[in-house]
Amino acid sequence: MTWWILDETHDPARTSWVESANGHRDFPIQNLPFGLFSPAGRSPRIGVAIGDRILDLAALADAGLVPDDLADACRDDTLARLMAIAPQRRAALRRVLSDLLHDDNRRGEIEPMLHVAQACELHLPTRIGDYTDFYVGIHHANNIGRQFRPDNPLLPNYKHVPIGYHGRSSSIRPSGVPVVRPRGQRKPPEADAPVFAPTARLDYELEMGVWIGTGNELGSPVPIADAAQHIAGFCLLNDWSARDVQGWEYQPLGPFLSKNFHSTISPWVVTPEALAPFRVAQPERPEGDPQPLPYLSDADDRAHGALGVTLEVWLSTQAMRDAGLPPHRLSTGPATNMYWTVNQMVAHHASNGCNLNTGDLLGTGTISAPVREGYGSLMELSEGGKSPLSLPSGETRTFLEDGDEIVITATASAPGRATIGFGECQARILPAR
Structure with missing residues (x-):
């Protein structure tokens, strides 16, 4: 290829x-x-x-x-x-x-x-016609699922199908644009009925974005072996989440207002050509896991479909900035923690004949890890709000407060190669309006 x-x-x-x-x-x-x-x-x-x-x-x-x-x-x-x-x-x-x-x-x-x-x-590099967020970070799915279903964190379909949902493209903004704390309907555990109020559990999600280049005609699937030809580049993505709103609304149809209020991307499109030296093998599936169906299976994708990219998330609070303290790193981990490759995401998205268009954006979903240092969200780091994080300023956090700033960075590296990066994916939280 x-x-x-x-x-x-x-x-x-x-x-x-x-x-x-x-x-x-x-x-x-x-x-x-x-x-x-x-x-x-x-x-x-x-x-x-x-x-x-x-x-x-x-x-x-x-x-x-x-x-x-x-x-x-x-x-x-x-x-x-x-x-x-x-x-x-x-x-x-x-x-x-x-x-x-x-x-x-x-x-x-x-x-x-x-x-x-x-x-x-x-x-923004271009007008984004459609945005689809996947859920290919298996460790995030396990970590979150374990909070609600300790004995069976993954739903039965997870290892068979790349899960995704259609998000809102109109609220995607480039790095640097502040996030206004959203209001939403949520039901506190102690309440008998829901309330409409600013979210109290605002979270970030560590993701990568995939830009679609050449699209496909309606009714014409994209074969897995050709999927890479439809990718124009990559960016970083923070799909901000109101966890309390999400917990109340997501059944039976999934996230809606808990996700569509704002998503932040890094503004530079890192091309597939730039990332060519950093292609690595997709990690082997654990013994006993089902193999992908034929339309999602390709030998070249297994050998080279993952990215040798290291992701990092940094937090600074208003108090930290006032005191001259540097941002605090919340997590770091590899992009190879994805269960499905980006080519599998593209092939699956178009497998029913859905027409992808130039400038569409796909999110990987939260890329997390099996260990705490690589967790991709505060929902995981704070164990759903049960375990506050201690910060260098003496403050604690379970979820984001007004004035907090999240910065996502990433570097691609390989032995004998020059390291490249993606630029920052940064935004600060403003109070609800």
């Missing part, structure tokens, strides 16, 4: 004349993610992150420095057309960008097209 082709753009020894890119945690020259940004006083345009700068693709196109068939897409105010191009063309654009940012002789020509990232506003 095309995303397996490693070339000079992945060379760990390759450096850029953009000095800040060399050794950058997230955006060395080996990454080159796409995003939508606005320089001060200007309209949104497509850019590429390189170190602490953003390269203006429209300026490159106007200078005739991108392939002719991609020039118009590079001048757009959305990533939709670039997401929809064939992986081979996306790889070709990547090689052009890498060469321009590597060759010292092009510095004088290209440097005026760079913008200081901190001086720019970042936007």
Whole structure:
């Protein structure tokens, strides 16, 4: 498959004349993610992150420095057309960008097209038509299920089918946009009837997002062997949850208002090509687990369908920031803790003929771990509110309070390869309105 082709753009020894890119945690020259940004006083345009700068693709196109068939897409105010191009063309654009940012002789020509990232506003990469949240983090499913069904935490279908639900795309926002504490109907344990009030159990969920590139026609499933060709890139995702609202409303049809008030994503689209060196084998299923049905089974996906990505969640409270204390790390763990691969998610989503469209976003669901240091939500860390967390400021938390800020980060790494990252997925909690 095309995303397996490693070339000079992945060379760990390759450096850029953009000095800040060399050794950058997230955006060395080996990454080159796409995003939508606005320089001060200007309209949104497509850019590429390189170190602490953003390269203006429209300026490159106007200078005739991108392939002719991609020039118009590079001048757009959305990533939709670039997401929809064939992986081979996306790889070709990547090689052009890498060469321009590597060759010292092009510095004088290209440097005026760079913008200081901190001086720019970042936007959603494209209009998100549909958003589907999966539930492929088996340890999260076990950890949560154990709180309600200690002897049988997983429901019977979990190991047979990638569970998911259709979320709300209109309330997805890029990193940095605050979250207003939602109100909802909830039933406190001591109450005889529900109340309508601000959630008292606001939680984060550690997820990855999967951007759909080329879609499929209605009625035409996507074979598992072709699923990777439909993925345009990856981001980080925080699917905020009002646990008390969720507990009251989720039966019989699942989450609704407890989830659709806000979701946060990191704004940079990390391409499959950038992640090619970090593909790893999907962990073997435990002995006795059922094997996937044929439409979800593929040898290449088993061998390379998982990602060598390490995820982290950080919390800072208002008191911590006032005292000058750094954020406190709540958890860290690998993305390989997913029971189903992203290719299986795509294939299953389209298996009934559902038409995926360019710019659709899929969430993995909460990626957690079997041990506390890797738990992907406060619902797990606090054991449903029974065990408060102690913070460096002397404060405790069971769920998020107003003024709290959650930051999700991630890095992809492999022996002998340059580490790349995803940028931040960050938001602060504001009081209910």
